[in-house]
Structures are given as C-alpha cells and as structure tokens.
Amino acid sequence: MNTVFRSLPLAFLILCSAGVSAQAQLQWDGNTGSAGVQDGAGSWGASNRWHTGSGNTNWTNNSPVTLGAGGSGSAIITLDLSVSVPSLTTLAGTAYTITPAASQTITLTGASAGFAIAKDLKINSVLTGAANLVKSGAGALTLAAANSFNGSVAVQEGVLKLDHVTALNNRPLDVQPGATARLNIGGTFTTGAAWNADGTIDFSSSSVASRLRITGPLSGGGVFLLGYANVTEANAESRGPWIENGAATLISQDLLSSVSTNATMMLGVRGPGTVATFDGGWTPLVSPNSSRNYLFLRDQAALVIGPNARINNNQSDLINARVFKANGDGTTSHIFAEVEGVGDEVWPAGRGGADGGAGEGGVVPLRLGEVVADPYVVAEPHARRGDGGEDADFCASDFEGETEPGAVVEHEPRRGE
Numbered sequence: 285m286n287t288v289f290r291s292l293p294l295a296f297l298i299l300c301s302a303g304v305s306a307q308a309q310l311q312w313d314g315n316t317g318s319a320g321v322q323d324g325a326g327s328w329g330a331s332n333r334w335h336t337g338s339g340n341t342n343w344t345n346n347s348p349v350t351l352g353a354g355g356s357g358s359a360i361i362t363l364d365l366s367v368s369v370p371s372l373t374t375l376a377g378t379a380y381t382i383t384p385a386a387s388q389t390i391t392l393t394g395a396s397a398g399f400a401i402a403k404d405l406k407i408n409s410v411l412t413g414a415a416n417l418v419k420s421g422a423g424a425l426t427l428a429a430a431n432s433f434n435g436s437v438a439v440q441e442g443v444l445k446l447d448h449v450t451a452l453n454n455r456p457l458d459v460q461p462g463a464t465a466r467l468n469i470g471g472t473f474t475t476g477a478a479w480n481a482d483g484t485i486d487f488s489s490s491s492v493a494s495r496l497r498i499t500g501p502l503s504g505g506g507v508f509l510l511g512y513a514n515v516t517e518a519n520a521e522s523r524g525p526w527i528e529n530g531a532a533t534l535i536s537q538d539l540l541s542s543v544s545t546n547a548t549m550m551l552g553v554r555g556p557g558t559v560a561t562f563d564g565g566w567t568p569l570v571s572p573n574s575s576r577n578y579l580f581l582r583d584q585a586a587l588v589i590g591p592n593a594r595i596n597n598n599q600s601d602l603i604n605a606r607v608f609k610a611n612g613d614g615t616t617s618h619i620f621a622e623v624e625g626v627g628d629e630v631w632p633a634g635r636g637g638a639d640g641g642a643g644e645g646g647v648v649p650l651r652l653g654e655v656v657a658d659p660y661v662v663a664e665p666h667a668r669r670g671d672g673g674e675d676a677d678f679c680a681s682d683f684e685g686e687t688e689p690g691a692v693v694e695h696e697p698r699r700g701e
Contacts, residue, residue: 563590
C-alpha cells in the first residue's frame with residue numbers, strides 16, 4: 285500500500301505556531317515513592333503526583349489527564365486547587381472519585397473536553413468552562429455537583445450518571461444509540477435545553493420524591509426507562525416524564541418499566557401550546573392490565589395518540605383493552621387519537637361524548653378499551669375524510685351525559701353511518 289503525504293497549508297501552520305502549545309499527557313501516580321505509576325489515593329495539588337512517562341512532575345494546567353494504572357478497588361483523589369483540563373481518561377482497574385477539599389473546580393477547556401471512561405469515575409467537584417463534554421468508553425461517568433459549564437453534552441458510549449438536579453446545568457443533551465443518561469436524583473430535574481434521546485434516558489433509580497420536567501425540545505427514538513413500584517396516583521403525578529415545552533413535540537421514545545411487580549407507568553403533558561404526540565411503545569414488564577398506567581394533562585395541554593403508538597411493542601393499538609387513568613385539572617385539556625388510513629377517532633376521557641370521523645363504511649381500528657375518566661378532560665373532534673371519500677358521523681363515546689370521577693368507560697368501535 286502506498287502512503288501519500290500532503291503538506292499542510294501555510295495558514296494552518298501559522299495558526300498552530302501562534303496558538304497555545306499543547307501540554308503533555310499526565311498520568312496520576314498514587315505512590316511517588318515507587319518507580320513508575322501506581323494507583324492510589326492522594327492530593328491533586330502542585331506536588332509531583334503526575335507522571336510524564338519518563339518521571340514524575342508537578343501538575344500543569346491544561347494538561348490531558350489519565351487515571352488508572354491497572355490496579356483494582358477504588359480510590360479518592362482530593363482536589364486541592366482549581367484546575368483546567370482539556371480531556372480526562374480512565375483506564376481499566378481502579379475506580380476513582382474526585383472530591384474537592386473545599387470549593388475547588390475543574391474547568392473544561394478547548395472546543396470539546398473528551399471523557400474516555402473505561403473504569404468508573406465520579407466527580408464531586410463543580411465543572412466550569414465553555415467546552416462541550418463528550419463521554420465515550422464503556423464505563424460510567426458520574427457528575428454529582430451543581431455544575432456551571434456552558435457547553436453541550438454528548439453521551440456516545442457507556443453511562444452518564446447525573447446525581448444532582450443541576451448536574452447538566454440545563455445544557456443540551458445528546459444520548460446516542462446504545463448509550464445511557466441515568467438520572468439518580470431526589471428532587472425536580474428540569475431541562476429547557478434540547479434533548480435528543482436516541483439512546484436511553486434512565487429515570488428508574490430516582491427517588492419517589494423526584495420529578496423529570498422536559499421544558500425544551502425533545503427528539504430521538506430511544507427509550508425512557510421508568511422504575512416506579514407501588515406508586516399511588518398522587519405520587520405518579522409528581523414524577524415524570526412531563527412534557528412542558530409549550531410546543532408541538534413528537535415522543536417517539538418507548539416508555540419501559542424496570543419494575544416487575546406492581547409497576548406504575550405515567551406520562552404528563554402540561555401548559556398552553558404543548559401538544560405532545562405519543563408515537564412510541566408503552567411497555568411495563570408486567571401485564572399492562574395489572575400495572576397502573578396514568579396519563580396526566582394539565583393547563584390546557586393536548587395529547588395525541590399517534591398511529592404507531594403500541595403496548596408491549598406487539599400491537600398497533602395503544603389503549604386496546606387496557607386500563608388507563610386520564611386525569612384532568614379543570615382547564616379543558618384535550619386528548620386525541622390519530623389513526624392513519626380510515627380516519628380518526630377521539631379518545632373520550634372525560635365529559636360527555638364527542639364526534640370523531642371515519643370513512644364511509646369503514647371501521648375505526650383504534651379501540652378505547654377501559655378508561656378511568658376524571659372530569660374536565662375533554663375529548664375533542666378530530667375528524668377528517670376517510671377512505672370512503674365522505675365524512676360519516678362516528679360516535680366516539682357510547683356513554684351518556686357527564687362522566688363521574690372514577691367511572692370506568694367501556695367502548696367498542698362500530699361502523700360509521
């Protein structure tokens with residue numbers, strides 16, 4: 285094979301010579317009394333805890349950092365001064381925790397600060413700086429402080445654990461296929477920045493007192509992993525995910541449960557202008573009939589059941605013969621059901637009946653099943669022309685008058701007139 289060498293443009297060479305010189309890679313040495321590099325606890329200060337490959341040296345800011353020397357167990361590095369790093373790599377072996385002695389911080393420098401994590405790393409220090417954070421490697425990176433960095437976050441591989449409600453500092457998050465962002469919090473986690481979830485957003489380990497509020501754009505086709513067991517309706521409402529962004533949002537992610545007994549699944553939509561189309565899978569690990577399934581609508585929000593919505597990923601009918609609690613708050617929130625091909629049927633989840641639309645002589649394939657209805661969640665007409673070319677009246681609800689709170693409504697589809 286022939287190798288072709290090309291000269292670099294002169295402008296590039298001038299820029300490089302004018303820029304800041306790159307610092308040498310420094311590897312943590314937990315025992316400076318022995319030759320070479322050893323794992324172990326110690327103080328990250330100005331002392332000669334750092335190894336260049338030929339010998340120990342003092343810490344220099346903006347140096348790429350490597351932790352791990354093939355040891356085992358765990359060790360704590362105490363941060364005795366605020367530092368700047370362009371990247372941080374952990375090698376297989378010892379799992380490290382970086383903890384500030386007081387309020388020392390780590391500033392992420394460069395355009396993107398790479399965290400290549402082979403062995404788990406937990407950072408209790410505040411992360412600052414304008415660099416993007418890029419997580420790679422099969423290990424877990426845990427951010428446990430109220431961070432203030434201003435870049436975006438990309439999880440390419442492995443797990444990013446967020447152990448503080450402001451660990452992301454409301455920054456954009458991109459979770460790529462096969463990767464996981466795990467929220468392990470005990471309060472309200474609010475994000476107004478764009479989230480792309482092609483991987484997994486894991487909310488299963490958060491406490492019962494926690495809530496996930498998505499107030500910014502949401503995209504992707506991954507998974508929301510929930511972990512609620514023996515949760516009452518009131519507690520389910522206080523959790524999440526809640527879509528509260530005041531915009532049209534397509535939820536293509538699957539909602540999965542990590543709980544195998546007495547599972548609770550919920551989805552909330554809140555606020556004027558928030559129109560969420562759920563078009564993913566609803567998959568508790570137990571029978572959906574024996575799990576608790578809640579849909580909460582608040583403050584004039586709208587929820588559309590999309591044509592691809594499904595239960596257990598094996599049927600096209602989200603609410604066929606299932607039990608859901610549709611809970612309104614008196615502000616005329618709306619639920620629609622959208623089915624491609626033969627017209628739309630409204631999901632009646634509250635007061636009185638509403639007319640949907642079906643093609644002449646066609647059968648609307650979406651069946652309501654059983655819905656426990658609360659007042660003031662109004663089913664709105666969402667009719668359009670079907671295959672028959674003419675609109676036909678279709679009664680989307682066979683119940684009469686106002687639905688009482690807690691009433692169970694059973695409905696089977698029927699042909700249009």
